Amino acid sequence: MADAGGAVALSELATRSGLPLPTIHRIVRTLVASGYVRQLPSRRYALGPRLIGLGDAASRMLGEWARPQLTELVDQAGETANLAMLDGDAVVYVAQVPSRHSMRMFTEVGRRVPVHCTGVGKVLLAQLPPTEVRAMVARAGMAAQTPHTITDPDRLERELERIRTQGYAVDDGEQELGVRCIAVVVPRGPASTALSVSGPETRVTWAAVERIVPMLQAAAASLAGHLDARGAMA
DSSP, X not given: OTTTTSOBOHHHHHHHHTOOHHHHHHHHHHHHHHTSEEEOTTSOEEEOTHHHHHHHHXXXXXXXXXXXXXXXXXXXXSSEEEEEEEETTEEEEEEEEOOSSSSOOOOOTTOEEOSTTSHHHHHXXXXXXXXXXXXXXXXXXXXXXXXXXOOOHHHHHHHHHHHHHHSOEEXXXXXXXXXXXXXEEOTTOTTSEEEEEEEETTTSOHHHHHHHHHHHHHHHHHHXXXXXXXXXXX
């Protein structure tokens, strides 16, 4: 249903899933009764409101699972560590462990931020096909947050190619002046997940970026292994 982009008929669900129509009908009837799916006046079906709470609970659980890696990143890098996920045409922060410095970066868990001007957003965009990236930024827009924000799709495409090659993304004052953020993808992570470290550019210098990238990559691999182990136990 989510892939269909909205309302979908039972016959289409049967075709997409390869299941017999009577089986699809029984499954959907159960999901409607539970509130996870709703029937429209057109007799087509769409995602239901109970999925919102389910998604929130899953995000909180993922944040708790990632807390050891985030805490270790703060200990190693000395700056704020974040976990974020792609959510539609934006990125949402699902967990954070703040730096112990008195001057530090702070982002509210649950906050949605643009994809084109954040480290986590750009590194997640780099995992998508260029046509999908173009469509996403066309829908969301590329508003200038600072004078350093990339606002041209062609320039963003070149930036994403560089990110694919080097394996990490940097937000160099593109969302907030004076702030630098480094981000990597969590390999095999659920729903396009990224880890990042952010702090003032006076401390997160380019020399510090080179030092922090391996820390981030090790933390992302550790989290991926942790999630794989939980999936195997499930």
